[in-house]
Amino acid sequence: MRNIKLIMEYDGTSYSGFQSQENALGIQGVLEKAIESVTGEKIKLIGSGRTDKGVHALAQVANFFTESSIPAERFVYAINSNLPDDIKIKHSEEVDANFHSRFSARKKRYRYIVYNGKIERPLYRNFSYHISKKLDVEEIRKSLPYFIGTHDFKSFMGPKTKFKDTIRTIYSIELEQNGEFLEFIIEGNNFLRHMVRIIVGTLIFVGIGKIKKEDLQDIINGKDRSLAGITAHPEGLFLEKVYYD
Structure with a gap:
């Protein structure tokens, strides 16, 4: 059996998430x-992780795993010919049998x-979270270091999370601003359900003055979801890269 690795890009707007479901x-x-x-x-198909509906x-x-003799680099073209326009394979290669x-x-x-921005942008409605109230960007920037490091992120865990261990490590969190667009870039060893969206939602609350x-x-140490901010909408979230040795 051959082990084929795929790297893909998709627009999650029309899907219930990455994982297969019976009724969605x-x-x-x-x-x-x-x-x-x-x-x-x-x-x-084994995915690197789940992405939620709309992500x-x-x-x-x-x-x-496959017994097909198709050259590994040709899978990208063969599979894409059978995919809709909002899902495409970017790269395919054969890897060691132990790769998961x-x-x-x-x-x-x-x-x-x-x-x-004050008015929602129709072309970006599926690819960003619109916040019309002006955010204090500098106050948000000053908040980023609190999340870096190894912490118990139970306060930033969504419902129906199956993980018993809620300790995670965030290696970096950055904020880039391009006009009215703010982009949060977060790298970590692993993430709880909705964790990135709740962190962003909490930072938005900092930006509008609802959280200092x-x-x-104290919110991190409290290990209580009710202490943190909102769960930011899924359409603004992108899985950008998965790192391997």
């Missing part, structure tokens, strides 16, 4: 069907885009 359309199921059309085999990916990673897109991952980078940056340490 998941990106994983669409990909498995496309791969099966190419190989003639029943395929189980996008610039470089999601997945792998599958989820368990072999060392860290991930997410990008979250906020549009901070001096209270962030």
Whole structure:
């Protein structure tokens, strides 16, 4: 059996998330069907992690096992010919049999885009979170260091989280501003359900004065979801990169 690694990009607007679900359309199921059309085999696609409904990916990673003799680099073209316009494979290669897109991952980078303008931009409505109230960007910047390091992020965990261990490490968190667009770039070893969106939602609360940056340490230490800010909308979130050794 050959182990094929895929790197893909997708617009998550029309999907229930990456993971296959019985009563909803998941990106994983669409990909498995496309791969099966190419190989003639029943395929189980292994993703680097789940992305929620409406969340996008610039470089999601997945792998599958096959007995197909198709050259590894040709899978990208063969699979894409069976995919809709909002899901495409960017790269395909054969990897070691021990490679696992989820368990072999060392860290991930997410990008979250906020549009901070008075009037919503129709062309960006599916790819950014619109906040019409003016944000204090400098106050948000001063808040970023509180999240860096190894912490118990239970206060930033969404419902229905299956992880018992809520300790995670954030290696870096940056804020880039381009006019009315704010982009949060977060790298960590792993993330809890909704963790990035709740961190961004909390920073938005700092930016509008609902939370003081001096209270962030107490929010982290409190391990209580009710202490943190909102869960920012999914459309602003992009899985940007998955790192491997």
